[in-house]
Amino acid sequence: xxxxxxxxxxxxxxxxxxxxxxxxxxxxxxxxxxxxxxxxxxxxxxxxxxxxxxxxxxxxxxxxxxxxxxxxxxxxxxxxxxxxxxxxxxxxxxxxxxxxxxxxxxxxxxxxxxxxxxxxxxxxxxxxxxxxxxxxxxxxxxxxxxxxxxxxxxxxxxxxxxxxxxxxxxxxxxxxxxxxxxxxxxxxxxxxxxxxxxxxxxxxxxxxxxxxxxxxxxxxxxxxxxxxxxxxxxxxxxxxxxxxxxxxxxxxxxxxxxxxxxxxxxxxxxxxxxxxxxxxxxxxxxxxxxxxx
Amino acid sequence: xxxxxxxxxxxxxxxxxxxxxxxxxxxxxxxxxxxxxxxxxxxxxxxxxxxxxxxxxxxxxxxxxxxxxxxxxxxxxxxxxxxxxxxxxxxxxxxxxxxxxxxxxxxxxxxxxxxxxxxxxxxxxxxxxxxxxxxxxxxxxxxxxxxxxxxxxxxxxxxxxxxxxxxxxxxxxxxxxxxxxxxxxxxxxxxxxxxxxxxxxxxxxxxxxxxxxxxxxxxxxxxxxxxxxxxxxxxxxxxxxxxxxxxxxxxxxxxxxxxxxxxxxxxxxx
Numbered sequence: 001x002x003x004x005x006x007x008x009x010x011x012x013x014x015x016x017x018x019x020x021x022x023x024x025x026x027x028x029x030x031x032x033x034x035x036x037x038x039x040x041x042x043x044x045x046x047x048x049x050x051x052x053x054x055x056x057x058x059x060x061x062x063x064x065x066x067x068x069x070x071x072x073x074x075x076x077x078x079x080x081x082x083x084x085x086x087x088x089x090x091x092x093x094x095x096x097x098x099x100x101x102x103x104x105x106x107x108x109x110x111x112x113x114x115x116x117x118x119x120x121x122x123x124x125x126x127x128x129x130x131x132x133x134x135x136x137x138x139x140x141x142x143x144x145x146x147x148x149x150x151x152x153x154x155x156x157x158x159x160x161x162x163x164x165x166x167x168x169x170x171x172x173x174x175x176x177x178x179x180x181x182x183x184x185x186x187x188x189x190x191x192x193x194x195x196x197x198x199x200x201x202x203x204x205x206x207x208x209x210x211x212x213x214x215x216x217x218x219x220x221x222x223x224x225x226x227x228x229x230x231x232x233x234x235x236x237x238x239x240x241x242x243x244x245x246x247x248x249x250x251x252x253x254x255x256x257x258x259x260x261x262x263x264x265x266x267x268x269x270x271x272x273x274x275x276x277x278x279x280x281x282x283x284x285x286x287x288x289x290x291x292x293x
Numbered sequence: 294x295x296x297x298x299x300x301x302x303x304x305x306x307x308x309x310x311x312x313x314x315x316x317x318x319x320x321x322x323x324x325x326x327x328x329x330x331x332x333x334x335x336x337x338x339x340x341x342x343x344x345x346x347x348x349x350x351x352x353x354x355x356x357x358x359x360x361x362x363x364x365x366x367x368x369x370x371x372x373x374x375x376x377x378x379x380x381x382x383x384x385x386x387x388x389x390x391x392x393x394x395x396x397x398x399x400x401x402x403x404x405x406x407x408x409x410x411x412x413x414x415x416x417x418x419x420x421x422x423x424x425x426x427x428x429x430x431x432x433x434x435x436x437x438x439x440x441x442x443x444x445x446x447x448x449x450x451x452x453x454x455x456x457x458x459x460x461x462x463x464x465x466x467x468x469x470x471x472x473x474x475x476x477x478x479x480x481x482x483x484x485x486x487x488x489x490x491x492x493x494x495x496x497x498x499x500x501x502x503x504x505x506x507x508x509x510x511x512x513x514x515x516x517x518x519x520x521x522x523x524x525x526x527x528x529x530x531x532x533x534x535x536x537x538x539x540x541x542x543x544x545x546x547x548x549x550x551x552x553x554x555x556x557x558x559x560x561x562x563x
Contacts, residue, residue: 043470043471043472190497190538192336195541216470216471218471218545219545223543246545246546257471257472260472262500262501262503262505263503264503264542264552264553265548265549266503266504269479269482272479
């Protein structure tokens, strides 16, 4: 069997505050094979983004965070690595694309300078000219036809969609094993979002990059992911191949989420009760053939 | 024929910047009938927000006329107009005063527009909260202590407080989770006939529009390119741009996917 790119086992996260200890992740397990696109879908506050921050090794830097469980990245237990070693993985073996591209690029540096910095993380000695060359190739890959203009621009001179593509190009430039995408394109127009997702899907397929795709948008998840984990209040409640989860949602929470999405086919607004329902049902797992439980 | 609640005739808006001019809206005409929900859709830069700002009186049109009940709206709106046209925005945290309790925010609207007798007003505030499905003791809370959905309910209550006729909903549910979005939309749908409201619903979410709006106006680069009854427009989108918008909608079922892809190719008729 191949080594999974990411293997999370019984991950728990809590914060110690002055009054009490608050647990936000109650033991989640999740794995991503090389080249696989996996979505973690849930509402705000469910624990999606903190999971990503633990994988990146960022929450470990926070003294009030209590983390237990295993996060194994390419066979290496992140807990056994020093903060410095974890830091070296960021931007090289694992990278991230954020929700709002324009605010995650540095406004006072040109794209070229920032791109150079990204490439230097993997190859500290790379020259400006070589970086420009590599960046141009990457920018062409994300369908930017005039890489030179973009290279010399500041982020505010480019559109949101363009910045998003720059971010994707930067995230893939060092050939990472894992790309974490946190609500990519939510801040963009639907048409631009659709283009960005198609582009990102093609690229990760081509580069065989594994993706952890974090989103609250079920429609977007359905178009992008091979496999889906549904998270609710710090627990994974359902997992399985995308088609199986969407066609035969097994958990009450997943079903409620699906029912709340307005359909382009019409039929009126979804009718949901005011009272939150009981979503404490145990984990529903669809097997690899896509058969329902 | 009855006079429409709101009517835009040949409205254009030009912004003069330092180095260039931006034609934000070009010769746009449409009516909003009393009691309907008209959706305004389009990509960013299409002119959706310009339409809202012109109607709200944030700035006057460069040319053309905006009429309410057949009367031209003056550039400097009178209190009556400010009361009748209300706005609910995408992010209520930025429109509710963080240092004012929910009750005080609602009370202010009543005071400014002199609604009800002074001693009745606390009672009206309680009724408003009840109408939007919030407990009465929320009046003492600050916006920061509310969830996104609750804040949006307060924003709706404030629009109701003024006994407004036209509510401009600018992406009211775009930043909410889908379960919360469903509940807020449900609330808006219930309030409309009960309060005799007219909605101008600005959004990029066509799936919501399909199920919420009576009519749809599609904008592209400052021009109104297609307007019609929701069912008709979604059965046979007339404009290539509309079809392109529909083709980009993320969907959650195979059935929707088939319908969407057929629409994107021209329409549901074989």
